[in-house]
Amino acid sequence: MLTTLTSILPIFLIIALGLALRKGGIPSTDFWNLNDKLVYWVLMPCLLFTKISLAPIEAASLGLYSITILGGFVAALLFGLIVPRLAGFSAPPATSILQGSARHNSFIGLAMAANLYGQQGFDIAILATAILVPVTNIVMVVLMVSTLQTRSSGYLPMAILRELARNPYVIAILLAVLVNRFVGDRIPVVHEISDVLGAGALPITLLAVGANLRVRAMAARVMPIVLSFVGKMMVFPLAVLAIGLMVGLPQNVLQIAVVYSVVPTGVSSYTLSKQLGGDAPLMAAIVTVQTLFSAITIPISLALLLPLVGSVTAAVSN
Template sequence: MNILISIAPVFVLICLGYALRRGGIPSTEFWNLNDRLVYFLLMPALFFVRVSTADLSGGGLGWMAAVLYAGFFTALAFGVLSGRLMRMDGPAGSSVMQGAGRFNTFIALAVAEALYGTQGLQIAVLAASLLVPVVNLSVVSLFAVMVPQDGARPVVSALKGLATNPLILSILAGLAWNIAGFGELPVLHESLTILGAAALPIMLLCVGANLKLRGLTAEAGPILASGIGKLLLFPAVVAGLALAMGLTPMQAQVALIYGALPTGVAAYTLARQLGGDAPLMAAMITVQTLVSFLTMPLWIALGEALFLR
């Protein structure tokens, strides 16, 4: 019950974002601009501040990376295999692949902070730093195989997008700053900290605003397959390996939060860009986000029983 109460505000803000946008408050253009504000300024500020000041000297970060990558690639492979076994075409199969493997980083950061405060948020940002570049590169590479394009222009465009992705660039800049040993710079870090603090509530509203319940039509099979991969298989692999590899309790719990996340809204954008089944992807995002209201507290409770006892 304590877990449910702690993370309930996260989902309340998501629902509020949905209600505001569907009510036309203040306007559709407002929400589109807010998406860009979060993506290009607020989240990069949060990532840079946290990564540039984090302790990267050890503490089992390598084992945490191994656990997260194992969970991600297992779920990704499950998504690809499911598409083949169900004889889906390339666009539909690519959506199942994304739905099974990708995750909503923004929700992870909010939940980790809500449950475990600054320490949880710090570890969640480091986990995102490990995952975001690898996840994006892996998914784009699989798209090139599953949905062949007429010419290489769409894939090249997607790769260029990765090279200029503000989240990835902020992670790399933070790592470079950290390795150089510059430490916190007055005014710069304080300003970015204020911006980063605004990121989480605004992006939760934007997650809700991007949900699409009206006209939600898609085959149950692909949605079910992606949900099994993302909401069951991914967290199960993470939980088992975190226990076996002896991660610190907080690292294990944050890794499990990532495993239990619904798929991310960025998957819809990539599906449109690279010829995937965008309506199916939108349905997966919406259904998984709604189902995760129930499944995430269960996985987190299991993690606390395993790791934080």
């Protein structure tokens, strides 16, 4: 556990630094607002394109990996859909619980995989991003619109489709898959540019995650925060572990999948909630609480789950 803690501690210290910089007005509030757009439109798409387009993708392993990652997502999604309804929450807070349960912070997952397992871990984790990002964006938008449709204007579904069509992450991943499939090698100039820009994505994004935390939002309602925490920090990783063991995912790949699954919900959940008429203050509270508490829950979860991966896979192979 100590090794895991020391490996991921720098990630959360960088996030804390981002929060401290924003509170200190360094460099300015306007900078952090513009920084979010830079990461969203340029840096992270370049990182996704570079890594996925050059990744050695094996169809068999990728299929089992996809089943495992998407299985965890579906389990958390069902939890986030059913439990709020049973608890009697209205549509806006229910959608916040849904996003808090099933969305993921890819940036923290990628950084953890790299710190714990090096370049191989990062390459495996980037494939999880390629699998989850398009699916998550499409599913969440469709479910939220259908849930909040009484609050939505008639042209909103078409507007959402346009937004999905120009989503930079989705575009970057689709282009990367095409290059990987039909080119299979570096493209001169294109990959040099994406290498340079993508190299700055993770550190800048982690700072931005911290800068976007709203500690005062933690005073919001307790029950929705707890439910989303259970969905994301318990249902999601346990489903990934169970499905990965059932389908026989290789040990090193399953370990990365587990690492990737224990991260908090994505910061972009707040933006989507605000745009579609959800409970944005509650969503901000959920993001903040999960991100802050993940500094404690992630080491504990990995200390419990990763040895289990090794022991079960060893027992199966024997």
